[in-house]
Amino acid sequence: MKLSTKGRYAVMAMTDLAGHADRRAVSLAEIAERQQLSVAYLEQLFARMRRRGLVVSARGPGGGYRLARPAEETTIAEVVTAVDEPLRATRCGGKDGAIGCMRGGARCLTHDLWEETGRQIQDYLASVSLADVLSGHLRREPAVAA
Amino acid sequence: MKLSTKGRYAVMAMTDLAGHADRRAVSLAEIAERQQLSVAYLEQLFARMRRRGLVVSARGPGGGYRLARPAEETTIAEVVTAVDEPLRATRCGGKDGAIGCMRGGARCLTHDLWEETGRQIQDYLASVSLADVLSGHLRREPAVAA
DNA sequence: AGGAAGACCGAGTAATTTAGTCAACTATGC
DNA sequence: GCATAGTTGACTAAATTACTCGGTCTTCCT
Ligand code: FES
Ligand code: FES
Numbered sequence: 001m002k003l004s005t006k007g008r009y010a011v012m013a014m015t016d017l018a019g020h021a022d023r024r025a026v027s028l029a030e031i032a033e034r035q036q037l038s039v040a041y042l043e044q045l046f047a048r049m050r051r052r053g054l055v056v057s058a059r060g061p062g063g064g065y066r067l068a069r070p071a072e073e074t075t076i077a078e079v080v081t082a083v084d085e086p087l088r089a090t091r092c093g094g095k096d097g098a099i100g101c102m103r104g105g106a107r108c109l110t111h112d113l114w115e116e117t118g119r120q121i122q123d124y125l126a127s128v129s130l131a132d133v134l135s136g137h138l139r140r141e142p143a144v145a146a
Numbered sequence: 147m148k149l150s151t152k153g154r155y156a157v158m159a160m161t162d163l164a165g166h167a168d169r170r171a172v173s174l175a176e177i178a179e180r181q182q183l184s185v186a187y188l189e190q191l192f193a194r195m196r197r198r199g200l201v202v203s204a205r206g207p208g209g210g211y212r213l214a215r216p217a218e219e220t221t222i223a224e225v226v227t228a229v230d231e232p233l234r235a236t237r238c239g240g241k242d243g244a245i246g247c248m249r250g251g252a253r254c255l256t257h258d259l260w261e262e263t264g265r266q267i268q269d270y271l272a273s274v275s276l277a278d279v280l281s282g283h284l285r286r287e288p289a290v291a292a
Numbered sequence: 293a294g295g296a297a298g299a300c301c302g303a304g305t306a307a308t309t310t311a312g313t314c315a316a317c318t319a320t321g322c
Numbered sequence: 323g324c325a326t327a328g329t330t331g332a333c334t335a336a337a338t339t340a341c342t343c344g345g346t347c348t349t350c351c352t
Contacts, residue, residue, distance in 0.1 A: 133255055
């Protein structure tokens with residue numbers, strides 16, 4: 001899994017966008033101002049998110065970005081994977097190129113562990129939407145006693 | 147969260163150790179041989195794990211390492227945090243030094259999200275023991291319908 | 293006693309990744 | 323037609339990571 005600051009910034013920006021998108025488009029300059037980030041850097045992030053279909057853009061004066069889908073339907077997992085590219089948790093990446101730990105053809109003992117870990121993170125982030133973050137509604141497992 | 151290759155190597159080595167420790171101590175040279183890692187690198191990893199009390203060492207000929215506790219009681223979370231040091235998921239690290247995203251005194255909207263994400267990963271890794279990995283017994287949540 | 297096995301330690305380096313910048317281009321609205 | 327704002331791609335600087343090296347200290351065996 002990645003979880004780099006790049007992904008964090010993307011989520012911050014998207015949350016900001018979700019919170020200030022009342023009908024009109026929001027310019028990167030606005031977001032940069034509010035979140036204390038450089039416009040140039042945000043451009044990079046939004047370019048990727050646009051390609052993934054998370055946001056739509058409008059050029060020219062009064063232009064900017066807006067969410068492609070309502071905040072309730074856009075998950076954190078989508079945002080993170082959009083900017084951080086691959087979500088590889090295993091070392092071999094699923095390929096059996098025998099580069100790393102995979103020798104002879106059998107996967108190493110830890111392979112399944114990392115794969116499952118990646119799935120675990122993915123599942124959690126996919127269960128949280130931008131709207132959840134905005135409202136502070138984070139799902140904490142009911143904690144079945146202890 | 148970290149999840150670096152360093153942590154992965156540590157888990158590989160520990161799993162190997164757990165699988166080959168029948169009474170006698172296991173030397174790093176053996177592990178290096180089996181897992182295709184350099185002895186020098188393993189020394190680094192085991193030094194930290196020893197300080198955390200995960201393994202015990204014996205010097206001199208016939209010496210080596212062995213698990214401090216049975217494989218069932220040593221979790222992956224312990225191994226990973228031993229070699230990867232801090233498990234900080236948030237950008238601010240909990241401190242309100244106002245360095246990063248924390249401005250004015252209020253935590254940014256995403257703060258809780260990352261904190262919860264970190265907890266999620268931690269919880270999962272803490273639920274898996276070396277013995278589980280060795281036996282391929284990885285807990286997959288029962289998946290409550292869908 | 294002495295030599296070899298093997299843990300122990302700290303500094304140091306090389307490679308990779310990440311974060312962030314810049315300049316030039318294109319479309320749009322007034 | 324000019325200002326606004328997104329689009330693109332290459333480029334650099336900083337940080338982190340992975341990994342090595344030289345040397346020391348202990349213990350066992352002969
Ligand atoms: S992680 Fe895939 S074979 Fe080791
Ligand atoms: S992550 Fe802690 S304030 Fe933003």
